[in-house]
Amino acid sequence: MQTMDGGCQCGHVRYTAQVTPEKAYLCHCKMCRKATGGVSIAFINAPKDQVIWHREPDWYQSSPIGRRPFCSRCGTPLGFDFVEGGANIDLTVGSFDDPSPFKPELNYAIESMLDAWTDVRHLPGHTSAENTKVIEMWKAAGVEPPE
Template sequence: MTQTMTGGCQCGRIRYTAQVEPDDAYLCHCKMCRKATGGVSIAFANVPLDKVAWHTEPDWYRSSPIAHRPFCSHCGTPLGFAFLEGGENIDLTVGSFDDPTPFRPRRNYATESMLTAWTDVRHLPGMTSAENPNVVKRWEEAGLQPPE
């Protein structure tokens, strides 16, 4: 079911509204996306271009001969991926949505580049930010609580 959702960059300079299908997100494992985001993969929601309204136009960089990527030049947040020509859709980064919880991954893309050691990490011990005294101290000194 299509939902109207909002998102943007970490510093708040770039904002958007999009009509999305949260049940149809995917993980891209290609080497270019890994380099562009610094992650082991990136979660995307593929959205028709005419269903995205940028409240503030993002910065763009040409990431390859066939594509460019929206981002915020102030805070560095990666916001998506789009083909330079002939693309009717844009991939928006799931993490840039204000509430990414409705999204569900339905497929993996570029599996030839998948870092399989990172595909299932449920067996690893976990810690919340609030359990890290070093982080808590720094946030408290800044007059704030650790973010979720």
């Protein structure tokens, strides 16, 4: 287990969690796609008693069996939890300050996978720094572009 910090984009909601980074997974279910706006979502399952919310997130009951923590200020999705509880909670990998240690160990809800998005290594790539118009907008706003 490793202690890692995370939170929402605007910094309003923060947490510290004990996690096992090698146990992350991708969820491809339609509910998660709709809840996050992504083609899949990367989660890490953590013991609830090992997650400390420094500021409690807002919660949205996304189905009769599930609820999702999020920041109502910036909209960042922070995880998934079963309404009936349980010992663990899923936290979104992308909400951790440094998600680089995470490694997926499985795909969940593969019946809903969008095949065109499973391997994109063959596509050309561009760095953020190559988009000079966006870089100029950041600088005009008085801040350095994010990584």
